[in-house]
Amino acid sequence: xxxxxxxxxxxxxxxxxxxxxxxxxxxxxxxxxxxxxxxxxxxxxxxxxxxxxxxxxxxxxxxxxxxxxxxxxxxxxxxxxxxxxxxxxxxxxxxxxxxxxxxxxxxxxxxxxxxxxxxxxxxxxxxxxxxxxxxxxxxxxxx
Numbered sequence: 001x002x003x004x005x006x007x008x009x010x011x012x013x014x015x016x017x018x019x020x021x022x023x024x025x026x027x028x029x030x031x032x033x034x035x036x037x038x039x040x041x042x043x044x045x046x047x048x049x050x051x052x053x054x055x056x057x058x059x060x061x062x063x064x065x066x067x068x069x070x071x072x073x074x075x076x077x078x079x080x081x082x083x084x085x086x087x088x089x090x091x092x093x094x095x096x097x098x099x100x101x102x103x104x105x106x107x108x109x110x111x112x113x114x115x116x117x118x119x120x121x122x123x124x125x126x127x128x129x130x131x132x133x134x135x136x137x138x139x140x141x142x143x
Contacts, residue, residue: 030072045121
């Protein structure tokens, strides 16, 4: 599977897999972003959501948690065995769900993270810093 990246006019970097993974790409775009969370001390390009998805995916793979590792407005990503399942919140039967190997997902996140860092985006503790106590970041696709 081929990783693809594009850069928006505002400098935010988007990631996807080859076009034949339409559902996965939709869920990824809805639930993971290279844009800093609302309230970040350093707005703009950031690894925050990418790092969060990676950490949650690795933990869910270890403990078998069925909870989403990333979610957006209408779609989510969760771990099932050695796969990442992309599905819509409103599709309880999973008719439109699509699965990709966990290692492909982690590889995509790693490449995406490197591109964000190379482009000058915030990462590590800098990406985690929020503008005040109790500030809760919004998801990448929420307003």
